[in-house]
Amino acid sequence: MNNTKVTDASLVRDYLDGNENALGALINRHQHRIYSFIFSKVYDRDIAEDIFQDTFIKVIRTLKRGKYNEEGKFLPWVMRISHNLVIDHFRKNKRMPKFDNSGDFNIFSVLSDGDLNAETQLIKDQIESDVQELIKELPDDQLEVLTMRIYKDMSFKEISERTGVSINTALGRMRYALINLRKIIEKRNLILTN
């Protein structure tokens, strides 16, 4: 088949008439443009591959269901589908591309998606266990308030009722607990961030 002379519209018609080769011709003709467009947004071969596949699955299903309205705009239609799927992908990952990267700098290397991967989860667990060890060095009254507030999620009113001190005293103990905790961390040169 001579792809350069046959229009997209007639290939679509052929495909709808049952000629499966017409789909192959359409994919071959536009695969580079569509795949490059997807890759330019996601910068990941595997994700681009998935989105490319999902795009054409949608195309095939729409065509076979007879829902495609031919207006001589096959490529813009497919590009729109892939664009929507790219947006869905970023929505799923709770992030949106804000910059069009043209150089080697990848903005996503400095943007985090908020979700924890296995490594950051491990680091977070480690930090939490370190903090639990550190607070044991606080004076008992401060430790008590801090534990109730942070780990038991109690309000200062509840803490004051439970410990028999005023709310202001509980607030003061919490404040000193945090100040002392910072001092302990500084003294030991600890870095408790990921």
Add this chain to the structure above:
Amino acid sequence: MGKLYFKKSSKEEKINHLHPKKETVEFLLNYSKALRVNEYKKMKFETLLN
């Protein structure tokens, strides 16, 4: 040195040579061959025949 200014960045270069994997295209063609849409009283049912 001058060449450096005209050298395309690796990403630009990459994008110009991008194509989906053969397997992906083959999968799509096979999917298309296997997919049948049957109509029954205004309803449409999709079946995948292996």
